[in-house]
Amino acid sequence: MPARYRAGIVCILMLAMTAYARAAVPEAVSEPGGATSTKMYFFWGNGCPHCEREKSFLAVLKQQHPELVIESYEVWQNRANAGFLHRMTKNAGIGSTGVPVTFIGSKVFAGFSERERASISSAVDECLRQPCIDPIVRLDRPVEQEAQKSIDLPLIGNVDPVQVSLPLITIVLGGLDSFNPCAFFVLFFLLSLLVHARSRSRMLTIGFTFIFFSGLIYFLFMAAWLNLFLLTGSLRAITITAGVVALAVSLINIKDFFLFRKGISLSIPDTAKPKLYQRMRGLLSSTSLLSMLAGTAVLAIAANAYELLCTAGFPMVFTRILTLHSLPQPTYYLYLALYNVVYIIPLAAIVIMFTVTLGARKLTEWEGRKLKLLSGIMMLFLGTVLLVRPALLNNISAAAGMLAAALFLSWAIVSFARRGGMSEL
Numbered sequence: 001m002p003a004r005y006r007a008g009i010v011c012i013l014m015l016a017m018t019a020y021a022r023a024a025v026p027e028a029v030s031e032p033g034g035a036t037s038t039k040m041y042f043f044w045g046n047g048c049p050h051c052e053r054e055k056s057f058l059a060v061l062k063q064q065h066p067e068l069v070i071e072s073y074e075v076w077q078n079r080a081n082a083g084f085l086h087r088m089t090k091n092a093g094i095g096s097t098g099v100p101v102t103f104i105g106s107k108v109f110a111g112f113s114e115r116e117r118a119s120i121s122s123a124v125d126e127c128l129r130q131p132c133i134d135p136i137v138r139l140d141r142p143v144e145q146e147a148q149k150s151i152d153l154p155l156i157g158n159v160d161p162v163q164v165s166l167p168l169i170t171i172v173l174g175g176l177d178s179f180n181p182c183a184f185f186v187l188f189f190l191l192s193l194l195v196h197a198r199s200r201s202r203m204l205t206i207g208f209t210f211i212f213f214s215g216l217i218y219f220l221f222m223a224a225w226l227n228l229f230l231l232t233g234s235l236r237a238i239t240i241t242a243g244v245v246a247l248a249v250s251l252i253n254i255k256d257f258f259l260f261r262k263g264i265s266l267s268i269p270d271t272a273k274p275k276l277y278q279r280m281r282g283l284l285s286s287t288s289l290l291s292m293l294a295g296t297a298v299l300a301i302a303a304n305a306y307e308l309l310c311t312a313g314f315p316m317v318f319t320r321i322l323t324l325h326s327l328p329q330p331t332y333y334l335y336l337a338l339y340n341v342v343y344i345i346p347l348a349a350i351v352i353m354f355t356v357t358l359g360a361r362k363l364t365e366w367e368g369r370k371l372k373l374l375s376g377i378m379m380l381f382l383g384t385v386l387l388v389r390p391a392l393l394n395n396i397s398a399a400a401g402m403l404a405a406a407l408f409l410s411w412a413i414v415s416f417a418r419r420g421g422m423s424e425l
Contacts, residue, residue, distance in 0.1 A: 038105075039069045042054070043075050043084075043085045045324075048076075061121065076239075104123045107123050167338070170342070174340070174342030177318075213296070213300035242383075246379050
């Protein structure tokens with residue numbers, strides 16, 4: 001073969017190899033004039049204050065580096081964008097997170113503070129000096145995770161506020177919801193009837209069967225709310241509706257502290273109590289274990305139909321908060337399960353207490369009113385946050401602050417009410 005042909009083939013092969021090498025870096029998009037662009041993916045939520053601050057920062061960064069391409073995705077009102085964020089974060093190995101979230105090259109930044117500001121600027125400079133891979137082509141490959149911003153808590157150490165806030169809210173709301181005067185009323189009355197049988201084994205069996213089915217019904221009820229919110233997506237109107245309902249429920253519960261059973265009240269109706277009493281007394285005459293368990297299950301289902309009226313606000317608000325986070329489908333149900341485990345703990349404590357003391361302690365009306373006041377104030381805070389700034393629910397300090405404020409206000413109101421002569425009888 002003539003030398004000029006061999007040289008031509010070598011040149012063609014070298015050109016092909018060069019083209020392949022350039023194609024292997026898909027993130028480097030050539031722009032007119034020979035400039036190379038660097039792509040950034042920015043996920044944010046409408047109404048998120050940290051997102052707004054990062055938006056302003058990125059606008060300045062874009063002016064400084066015109067070759068920087070910023071793709072912006074709103075995830076609270078756009079379900080498709082939320083799904084895209086979930087894929088990106090799952091690939092990055094950071095699990096659930098709030099917003100803002102920023103991807104550039106092989107790095108991901110969750111949250112925005114002075115630390116993230118400096119780190120993002122550094123990552124942009126690095127990618128402009130040496131082209132970085134487009135984050136979207138790494139969906140099937142591991143991504144380096146940037147160190148998250150953490151806070152130092154006494155006796156606990158460093159924690160990530162974004163990762164901790166949702167479990168904390170789950171425990172706080174599940175705990176508040178568990179102090180449900182309606183559920184306490186039914187369980188106390190049921191166990192007080194069983195005291196006459198003087199059988200601790202029967203009290204434990206019926207008590208824990210009642211709790212199991214109560215938790216199951218509550219879980220299914222919350223799963224229905226969850227799927228409704230997942231179906232409607234992250235529309236702001238749904239969040240506003242949840243906030244309005246939460247405010248209405250809170251005002252009714254606070255009213256019940258001062259004007260118990262006057263006007264609208266989220267309590268078991270007096271007309272429904274005779275049927276519940278009849279079912280409870282029927283359990284005492286059960287001779288077989290199977291019929292006793294079946295009767296307890298039916299009673300739990302019937303009682304929960306009324307109990308849901310007392311605390312429908314908490315499950316609705318919690319499931320809405322849950323769907324504002326981009327999570328894998330099974331994770332949503334794990335959070336529901338955690339909520340319900342927390343929900344049944346006080347009920348289980350009541351069963352054990354009754355079994356040990358054989359009914360020496362009962363819930364008074366005054367204690368029920370105080371529980372309504374506490375749940376009403378907490379619901380008032382949650383409803384306000386959902387309406388004004390839902391992003392606060394991603395902050396551990398905000399969640400802890402709401403709980404502390406609700407406890408303090410409840411204590412202050414109860415103290416003033418006592419001084420004003422409000423009877424505890």
